[in-house]
Amino acid sequence: xxxxxxxxxxxxxxxxxxxxxxxxxxxxxxxxxxxxxxxxxxxxxxxxxxxxxxxxxxxxxxxxxxxxxxxxxxxxxxxxxxxxxxxxxxxxxxxxxxxxxxxxxxxxxxxxxxxxxxxxxxxxxxxxxxxxx
Amino acid sequence: xxxxxxxxxxxxxxxxxxxxxxxxxxxxxxxxxxxxxxxxxxxxxxxxxxxxxxxxxxxxxxxxxxxxxxxxxxxxxxxxxxxxxxxxxxxxxxxx
Numbered sequence: 001x002x003x004x005x006x007x008x009x010x011x012x013x014x015x016x017x018x019x020x021x022x023x024x025x026x027x028x029x030x031x032x033x034x035x036x037x038x039x040x041x042x043x044x045x046x047x048x049x050x051x052x053x054x055x056x057x058x059x060x061x062x063x064x065x066x067x068x069x070x071x072x073x074x075x076x077x078x079x080x081x082x083x084x085x086x087x088x089x090x091x092x093x094x095x096x097x098x099x100x101x102x103x104x105x106x107x108x109x110x111x112x113x114x115x116x117x118x119x120x121x122x123x124x125x126x127x128x129x130x131x132x133x
Numbered sequence: 134x135x136x137x138x139x140x141x142x143x144x145x146x147x148x149x150x151x152x153x154x155x156x157x158x159x160x161x162x163x164x165x166x167x168x169x170x171x172x173x174x175x176x177x178x179x180x181x182x183x184x185x186x187x188x189x190x191x192x193x194x195x196x197x198x199x200x201x202x203x204x205x206x207x208x209x210x211x212x213x214x215x216x217x218x219x220x221x222x223x224x225x226x227x228x229x
Contacts, residue, residue, distance in 0.1 A: 046179060054173055074227040079220045081175060082154050085182050086215060089146045092186070093208065096139045108209070116216065 002056075006048035010121060012041045013087065017094075017114040024103050024110070031103070035095040042091035042113075049084055064130040072130025080123040083116055090116065140204035142190030147208070147215035149185045153178045154219050158226060 016038040023031060057077075064073040090113045097106035157164040157174055167177030199207055 050176065050179070053175060071227055075220075075223045078223045082150065082178070082219050083216055085179050086147060086150055086212065089143050089182070089186050090212060093139050093143045096137070112212065 002048040002051045006045065006052055009041050009045040009048065010117065010124075013038065013045065013091070013117040014114060014121065016041070017110045017117070020094075020098075021107065021110050021114070024107055027103055032098055035098040035106075038113075039088070039091045039095040042088040046084070046088065049081075053081055060127075060131045063132065064127065067130060067132065069130035072127050076123045076130070077127045080120050080127065083120055087113065087116060087120075136194060137190045138194045138196065138204060139186075139190055140208040141193035141196060141199075142186040142188075143208040144199070144204055144211045145185040145189035146182045147211040150178065150182050151215040151218045151222075153181060155222055158222070 016034060020031065020034060020038065061073050061077070064070065064077070090109055094106045094109035094113060097103070097109065153167075157167060157178070164174050167174040171177035171180055193204070197203060
């Protein structure tokens, strides 16, 4: 449950910024609503992320550190788990700029959210590979 | 910036996150303190980063800059720097 929640909300943080960026210039009526949903998802994502990290990851960490790719935990997972803490801040700044009518100014924050979310997803895959999954 | 200075909040959060990551890895008692107060060091960092965002955003709502740098610039540069510093720190920590 937590895994699928984490996965779905994470996909949302990649897909929604793309939708927003594609439509940012046209300023459609739904832009504020979708922006607010994206920011809400970024905060909500901390719950399944925390649950997976605290309850299930310790065993995986032991496997990774004893395996051929110890850097998959020491570099990739450590970076992933901490970059994730900045995502809600980035998404909230982008959203509040949209609410302030500064859509053009919000563009680079949406791009940052998209890039970091995408990298975190790739990092997640590398961590799983490091665990032999 | 009438009600909430989100650029100041983002600046504070980004800088604090990088500091918390480095401090908690280099100073074990600090990591233990975070864990004892919040249940886990990661939860401690999450809570403190969120508090920093809100506190700086509300307390600095009338300010537009920190010295010569605007909060708009500081927020962007500190966010990018924080992400880079965290990644580079763990690379250095792993190899050295």
